[in-house]
Amino acid sequence: MHWKLHWSERYRGAMKSSWIGLLLCLAAPVAWIATLDQPFLRRTGLAAFVLCALGLALLWQGKTKDGRKRSSVMLGLGAAVTLLLVLGGFVLTRLPAAGFSQRFASQDAKAQAFELPDQTGQSVALSGVLEKGPVLLVFYRGSW
Numbered sequence: 708m709h710w711k712l713h714w715s716e717r718y719r720g721a722m723k724s725s726w727i728g729l730l731l732c733l734a735a736p737v738a739w740i741a742t743l744d745q746p747f748l749r750r751t752g753l754a755a756f757v758l759c760a761l762g763l764a765l766l767w768q769g770k771t772k773d774g775r776k777r778s779s780v781m782l783g784l785g786a787a788v789t790l791l792l793v794l795g796g797f798v799l800t801r802l803p804a805a806g807f808s809q810r811f812a813s814q815d816a817k818a819q820a821f822e823l824p825d826q827t828g829q830s831v832a833l834s835g836v837l838e839k840g841p842v843l844l845v846f847y848r849g850s851w
Contacts, residue, residue: 720772725781735758739796
């Protein structure tokens with residue numbers, strides 16, 4: 708009996724891993740969007756990058772087994788999707804600088820009178836706090 712795989716079976720296995728790898732890379736942005744409600748996953752993009760890493764590993768495996776141009780093109784597409792994910796997720800989505808130094812350059816600017824609850828829920832008036840000295844007002848926005 709002949710135990711060597713026929714060349715078409717070898718290429719079929721390589722192409723299968725390449726297609727799965729490409730699909731994993733294409734699923735990575737969808738995974739990032741699906742995990743936006745999880746603060747850690749939203750900040751890090753961990754689910755998306757794990758999918759990209761697995762996809763690129765399968766694409767690389769397919770390219771080394773196959774060696775044809777088709778496998779190289781698929782590896783390039785997977786790398787491009789990963790690059791766009793990194794660029795879009797970490798570079799293009801950064802918030803712009805607020806520009807506070809240009810808008811509030813004067814230290815003599817006065818805030819309007821107001822009352823807000825403090826961290827314990829008690830009402831605090833700006834005028835009452837100003838009597839003790841300068842005031843730094845901080846708003847805690849929580850997580851997105």
